[in-house]
Amino acid sequence: MTPDASNIGYDDTPILPGTNYHVHDGNRPQPPVVTPGEPCCEEPVAPPSDAIVLFDGSDLSGWVDKEGGPAAWKVENGYMEVVPKTGSIQTREHFGDCQLHVEWAAPAEVKGESQGRGNSGVFLMGLYEVQVLDCYDNLTYPDGTTGALYGQWPPLANACRKPGEWQVYDIIWEGPRFDGDNLVRPAFVTVLLNGIVLHHHRELMGPTHHRVLSEYEPHPEVGPLELQDHGDLVRFRNIWYRPLTADDEG
Numbered sequence: 396m397t398p399d400a401s402n403i404g405y406d407d408t409p410i411l412p413g414t415n416y417h418v419h420d421g422n423r424p425q426p427p428v429v430t431p432g433e434p435c436c437e438e439p440v441a442p443p444s445d446a447i448v449l450f451d452g453s454d455l456s457g458w459v460d461k462e463g464g465p466a467a468w469k470v471e472n473g474y475m476e477v478v479p480k481t482g483s484i485q486t487r488e489h490f491g492d493c494q495l496h497v498e499w500a501a502p503a504e505v506k507g508e509s510q511g512r513g514n515s516g517v518f519l520m521g522l523y524e525v526q527v528l529d530c531y532d533n534l535t536y537p538d539g540t541t542g543a544l545y546g547q548w549p550p551l552a553n554a555c556r557k558p559g560e561w562q563v564y565d566i567i568w569e570g571p572r573f574d575g576d577n578l579v580r581p582a583f584v585t586v587l588l589n590g591i592v593l594h595h596h597r598e599l600m601g602p603t604h605h606r607v608l609s610e611y612e613p614h615p616e617v618g619p620l621e622l623q624d625h626g627d628l629v630r631f632r633n634i635w636y637r638p639l640t641a642d643d644e645g
């Protein structure tokens with residue numbers, strides 16, 4: 396069955412607050428395709444001088460599986476690659492508001508369609524997903540496309556390079572704040588893919604879920620960065636962040 400708007404999403408899911416669309420609605424408008432203007436870089440650009448490097452291409456000593464054991468993904472040629480069924484991995488480092496840089500590549504050999512093609516994810520604080528997916532000539536529900544804030548907000552553009560090419564996420568993350576059990580400020584995120592703005596200070600509805608509405612639950616102001624094992628051979632390299640301190644925190 397060829398994917399089209401009638402069969403790529405769900406219509407039995409709740410309506411997202413403030414929109415007319417179901418969670419994972421196949422009929423939500425697709426992000427327009429924008430071809431990135433920058434040439435695809437063969438070698439990663441060096442991190443800035445004050446960056447905290449989470450993965451420099453050499454090993455996974457800074458990463459663990461979700462039970463805290465050794466991260467089982469493969470490392471070769473300066474990148475890490477998902478080893479399917481070994482599970483998602485997280486940084487040992489826990490951090491909060493930040494500027495985050497992540498490079499990734501979907502498999503050059505195209506397999507699967509919709510959510511089954513080059514799926515992984517960048518989970519801020521281990522909870523909030525910026526979707527990783529090969530959406531180069533691959534239709535899926537808009538709130539699950541490349542760079543979507545999964546299950547909540549489609550990106551402003553589909554700025555994918557071809558499968559196998561390196562893609563660059565630059566993310567500005569402002570985590571939520573809680574006072575006891577109360578949310579005092581939601582999370583906001585700005586995302587660029589290959590130099591194209593996908594989200595500009597977008598407010599998140601809560602942590603990432605599948606098929607249901609999200610609600611915030613109190614958590615610390617720091618958390619790990621998590622990369623998702625969704626069963627596809629996605630690669631990552633050159634991962635670093637710079638901490639940000641909000642004005643109201645001095």
Ligand code: MG
Nearest residue numbers: 514515516527
């Ligand atoms: Mg994903």
